[in-house]
């Protein structure tokens with residue numbers, strides 16, 4: 001068998017774990033593994049890397065992707081070009097680690113391609129799976145930042161506002177903020193009350209709290225307001241960001257605190273994967289390889305009820321999986337006295 005592997009969309013910690021794990025299993029069963037460079041771009045231009053046991057040994061511990069990726073490919077009207085490129089690679093099937101856009105793209109360009117999808121995003125917002133790899137690492141970056149910035153917040157008697165990624169889903173802010181006991185967590189799914197937030201911060205100041213840490217998700221918004229976003233000539237989608245700075249200025253005007261902000265940005269994606277993400281990608285990559293070796297195509301590798309299993313590829317497509325505003329982690333925040 002000759003199996004292609006590609007990574008598409010924004011990078012996420014653990015992509016290299018999927019490449020190493022899937023390749024090890026495929027190679028040990030005598031399959032040939034072809035790495036496709038830079039996501040869809042590699043198929044359009046026929047750029048590949050042969051994968052050997054030596055070339056991928058140990059890459060699971062490294063951030064980024066050994067194969068490169070692309071999340072800005074213009075796909076519209078390029079179906080024939082894609083199919084010609086794909087045919088010339090002479091593959092029996094494709095293992096693709098990507099997000100919603102990657103799988104939608106493959107389906108639109110080449111509905112007949114035999115594919116196995118491994119859902120990926122630090123945002124943890126894909127349908128059909130309870131967790132995506134990269135999410136735990138992104139949460140670690142947030143929680144370590146909260147721990148560090150609490151020290152400087154206390155030293156200067158300030159509020160430190162930390163802006164996280166996540167697009168329309170608050171999973172990263174919630175997971176990272178809760179695990180580090182941030183004082184305030186603001187997520188898009190629970191628009192916040194400005195008067196209540198002002199009162200919470202003012203009361204904490206009056207009670208003699210030395211400093212405070214606020215974690216705000218990039219698309220969080222106050223009640224009745226819109227999230228802050230911009231557009232870019234380089235992509236079709238919108239880009240969230242700017243709430244951290246805006247909120248810090250607002251806190252200074254609406255509470256007794258001085259405030260500063262930090263945008264964690266792509267540091268949340270650029271970290272070497274945590275042990276949890278390594279376990280997840282070791283299992284998911286191996287599962288993807290097994291599905292390919294047994295010709296079970298058009299399946300997605302998912303995590304459900306504590307195990308890595310598979311489901312129809314269509315299960316992981318659709319609207320983002322957002323945080324239930326009454327999720328048990330939200331309840332835990334409230335029990336711990338965190339403003340959410």
Ligand code: F6P
Nearest residue numbers: 010121122123165166167240269
């Ligand atoms: O979807 C993952 C993500 O990291 C989002 O949380 C964030 O808004 C976006 O990608 C940033 O993407 P880009 O790499 O285009 O800046």
